[in-house]
Amino acid sequence: MRLFIASPVTLNDYDRLQERFSPFLSGKWVERENLHLTWKFLGKVTAEQLDDTIEKVRRIPLLEKEIPLTVLGSFGRPPRLFYATTPNPLLRKKAVDMQHIGWDMDLKRFHPHVTLCRIKLLKERERFRQKMQEYRNRTIGTIHPQIHLYRSEQGKRGPIYTILA
DSSP states (O other): OEEEEEEEEEETTHHHHHHHHTTTEEEEEOOGGGOEEEEEEEEEOOHHHHHHHHHHHHTSOOOSSOEEEOEEEEETTTTOEEEEEOOOTHHHHHHHHHHHHTOOOOTTTOOOOEEEEEEEEEOOHHHHHHHHHHTTTSOOEEEOSOOEEEEEEEETTEEEEEEOO
């Protein structure tokens, strides 16, 4: 089974965000119920490894509080991923905590984010950047303090995420 460790996320007005950015990009928006901040993608985990994985996840301390998402950004050249994030240092601290528990965390490449849209086509790149700047330092949503182990399965309409621990 494919597993990952993540925190659930709530966006304040996801429909409005999609509406405001749709003139500049087309792609696959993440379903509201699937929004999350991934801490660690574990990949395929066997049934035999599952109990140890669950025990390890249960040793991860929760985030100290809810963390506001205040920045929009994109990855790739040309951009292929539209995301929300925060400069809050608590996320890096939590990644270090996970490393101490025994998870292999590549802290140099760790860029905590919430995927909003997988971009297929970016139109009017400069206006897209300007629109992202309009959201700078505005609370877009919240990362919840919980940290869960999720199973990812491919469904007919996209991924289905189930909390295992």
